[in-house]
Amino acid sequence: MGKTIVIQPVTRIEGHAKITIQLDDTGNVNLARVNVIELRGFERFCMGRPVEDMPRITPRICGVCPWSHHLAAAKACDAVFGVTPPPAGAKLRELCNSIAYMEEHILHFYFLAGADFLLGPDADYSVRNVIGVLGAAPEVARRVVRVRHMCAKMLEIIAGKAIHPQAAVPGGFSKPLAKDERDQLRKMADEALELAKFSIAFAKESVFPKYLDVVKSLGVITSGFIGTVKDNGALNLYDGKLRLMASDGSFDDFPYDRYTEFIGEHIEPWSYLKFPYAKKRGGFSLEDDAPGLYRANTLARINVCDFIDTPLEQAELEEFRRNFGRPAQLTLLYHWARLIELLYNAENAIRLLDDPDITSLETRVKVTPRAARGVGCTEAPRGTLIHDYETDADGMLTNMNLIVGTTHNNAPINLSVTQAAKSLIHDGKYDQGVLNTVEMAIRAYDPCLSCATHRLDGKMSVKLDIFDAQGSLLDSLAN
Amino acid sequence: MPTIEEDAVPDFCSKPVLILGIGNVFFGDDGFGCALVEYLETHFDVPGGVCLQDAGTGVRKLLFTLCLSQVRPRRLLIVDAVDFGREPGEWFEIDPAEIPVVKLDDFSMHQLPTSNMLRELQQQTGVEVRVLACQTGPLPAEVCPGLSEPVRRAVPEAARWVAREYFDASRDRKGAEGRNTLVNF
Numbered sequence: 001m002g003k004t005i006v007i008q009p010v011t012r013i014e015g016h017a018k019i020t021i022q023l024d025d026t027g028n029v030n031l032a033r034v035n036v037i038e039l040r041g042f043e044r045f046c047m048g049r050p051v052e053d054m055p056r057i058t059p060r061i062c063g064v065c066p067w068s069h070h071l072a073a074a075k076a077c078d079a080v081f082g083v084t085p086p087p088a089g090a091k092l093r094e095l096c097n098s099i100a101y102m103e104e105h106i107l108h109f110y111f112l113a114g115a116d117f118l119l120g121p122d123a124d125y126s127v128r129n130v131i132g133v134l135g136a137a138p139e140v141a142r143r144v145v146r147v148r149h150m151c152a153k154m155l156e157i158i159a160g161k162a163i164h165p166q167a168a169v170p171g172g173f174s175k176p177l178a179k180d181e182r183d184q185l186r187k188m189a190d191e192a193l194e195l196a197k198f199s200i201a202f203a204k205e206s207v208f209p210k211y212l213d214v215v216k217s218l219g220v221i222t223s224g225f226i227g228t229v230k231d232n233g234a235l236n237l238y239d240g241k242l243r244l245m246a247s248d249g250s251f252d253d254f255p256y257d258r259y260t261e262f263i264g265e266h267i268e269p270w271s272y273l274k275f276p277y278a279k280k281r282g283g284f285s286l287e288d289d290a291p292g293l294y295r296a297n298t299l300a301r302i303n304v305c306d307f308i309d310t311p312l313e314q315a316e317l318e319e320f321r322r323n324f325g326r327p328a329q330l331t332l333l334y335h336w337a338r339l340i341e342l343l344y345n346a347e348n349a350i351r352l353l354d355d356p357d358i359t360s361l362e363t364r365v366k367v368t369p370r371a372a373r374g375v376g377c378t379e380a381p382r383g384t385l386i387h388d389y390e391t392d393a394d395g396m397l398t399n400m401n402l403i404v405g406t407t408h409n410n411a412p413i414n415l416s417v418t419q420a421a422k423s424l425i426h427d428g429k430y431d432q433g434v435l436n437t438v439e440m441a442i443r444a445y446d447p448c449l450s451c452a453t454h455r456l457d458g459k460m461s462v463k464l465d466i467f468d469a470q471g472s473l474l475d476s477l478a479n
Numbered sequence: 480m481p482t483i484e485e486d487a488v489p490d491f492c493s494k495p496v497l498i499l500g501i502g503n504v505f506f507g508d509d510g511f512g513c514a515l516v517e518y519l520e521t522h523f524d525v526p527g528g529v530c531l532q533d534a535g536t537g538v539r540k541l542l543f544t545l546c547l548s549q550v551r552p553r554r555l556l557i558v559d560a561v562d563f564g565r566e567p568g569e570w571f572e573i574d575p576a577e578i579p580v581v582k583l584d585d586f587s588m589h590q591l592p593t594s595n596m597l598r599e600l601q602q603q604t605g606v607e608v609r610v611l612a613c614q615t616g617p618l619p620a621e622v623c624p625g626l627s628e629p630v631r632r633a634v635p636e637a638a639r640w641v642a643r644e645y646f647d648a649s650r651d652r653k654g655a656e657g658r659n660t661l662v663n664f
Binding site for chain 2: 045064066103107141145152153156163
């Protein structure tokens with residue numbers, strides 16, 4: 001008798017998600033589906049509003065990465081108005097992006113995925129959580145918390161507030177950075193860089209070696225990748241051209257306002273989330289190594305760039321490629337790539353703070369409404385983020401399309417979970433460790449749903465239902 | 480002269496009183512907490528020892544940091560919308576420690592991880608945690624900002640309660656402003 005296992009996080013801030021694993025009559029995995037409920041009706045709500053409101057409204061979409069939406073919206077507004085921000089405006093935006101990245105990547109590595117790696121996927125729920133991480137490595141945790149404090153403080157200094165930012169405006173940045181503020185930030189950035197250096201060394205020495213077998217086997221799929229690079233091929237997380245790489249390493253580069261020529265959006269009846277695919281490589285297919293399949297997020301960006309123009313990260317990139325090739329395909333390498341990006345953002349923040357332009361008083365240019373289309377794109381921590389706006393002559397929105405980072409990874413997450421489930425569930429037998437490991441495959445992508453699956457008291461907000469082939473509930477488990 | 484250590488602590492950790500309005504303004508009455516914070520900012524003189532923030536849907540990041548921080552406020556008030564089956568617009572206080580475990584699943588549409596962190600803060604760090612909640616009407620399935628009339632009417636009433644409980648108390652203890660809870664983990 002075939003049966004279905006449903007792993008369902010019960011509730012979360014930014015939506016709901018559930019994992020359904022369908023077994024065949026022999027008790028082996030037939031398929032797995034990860035279903036995310038996204039924000040519905042947002043585009044319709046925005047129609048007819050002044051386009052300059054978008055940098056203020058869109059950070060409300062996601063409480064996890066508001067800065068990415070804020071900056072993508074501001075860039076789309078620049079394009080709609082046909083303006084280029086002055087150097088200080090663009091650099092202050094990029095600085096905020098790097099600081100927000102550091103805060104996110106630290107949180108994810110140490111306190112979300114960290115619980116899996118520092119304590120192990122089979123560890124009891126009572127310790128496999130944030131408090132468990134603190135207990136396992138208190139001195140590390142102390143440093144981590146301090147730098148997270150500093151990241152929040154740095155954003156407060158530059159932009160007034162870290163949540164629901166409003167500092168980036170069409171045409172640039174609303175508030176110049178004072179020189180004494182720059183000096184204060186510079187000291188904090190130094191400390192963040194030290195933590196970033198420590199983190200990657202710590203992970204390479206004490207974390208990844210212990211789990212190399214898991215890294216080599218869990219959730220492994222073959223796909224292409226998408227990310228942003230500068231014209232010279234260097235990694236960039238704020239601005240540049242998009243690079244869509246196939247699994248054989250060949251790639252197409254294109255300006256992000258031409259994304260519709262290269263990226264298609266497929267719809268499946270069982271998912272609220274669209275499935276983007278590489279249009280020029282073939283149609284959509286939810287199969288491993290399908291020609292149109294690609295991934296976004298940290299591993300993708302590290303794969304698509306030719307080099308990193310900061311020395312510490314370039315050395316890390318070279319070591320990474322010596323070990324895993326280009327493009328690297330192992331899903332859990334997202335964590336390793338995330339640490340390379342942490343280091344990049346810390347060094348990039350210092351580079352920007354040392355740039356004399358950063359304290360210029362000329363941070364914005366005036367804008368005038370017009371009928372136009374404008375596309376803004378940044379690399380959000382969870383993947384390439386595209387905001388596409390059209391306005392009428394009064395600057396009111398008439399059309400809008402958003403592709404967020406987690407959406408790019410919709411098909412890959414489904415495939416990785418299927419792969420993980422197939423390798424770990426046999427003859428209908430499974431235990432809690434297996435289910436934790438399936439969740440690890442998802443968490444590697446750092447989708448928006450990942451944060452809420454770790455509760456601070458050590459329990460996972462997960463419900464598991466088992467149905468028979470007729471849809472009758474056979475068993476219901478919760479932790 | 481503050482040290483770099485003190486400089487590095489964000490306001491939501493360093494001020495003695497933290498008031499967070501949380502919710503999603505895109506979904507009708509779920510925006511109650513955010514609306515209340517806006518009302519307090521525009522109708523009251525917020526004391527210097529109070530950090531008042533519209534945390535929207537980003538509250539977990541703040542609570543994560545608070546749970547792990549060595550420097551925390553002495554008092555934390557969460558203002559949120561809930562569905563407890565009462566009359567829409569009815570507002571009341573909830574003790575996080577008294578939320579039965581079986582109720583965690585349906586405490587609210589977005590509260591589960593937040594409520595657990597609140598319990599951690601209350602039980603393990605010594606921070607006084609209170610939750611002011613407002614019963615919502617039916618929430619829209621798609622984006623539809625704006626409070627219903629009963630919940631909108633509750634905003635000024637609840638704001639006056641917050642001001643009385645937190646702003647007045649903060650002014651009464653002016654000498655204590657700037658001090659906060661230092662906890663070693």
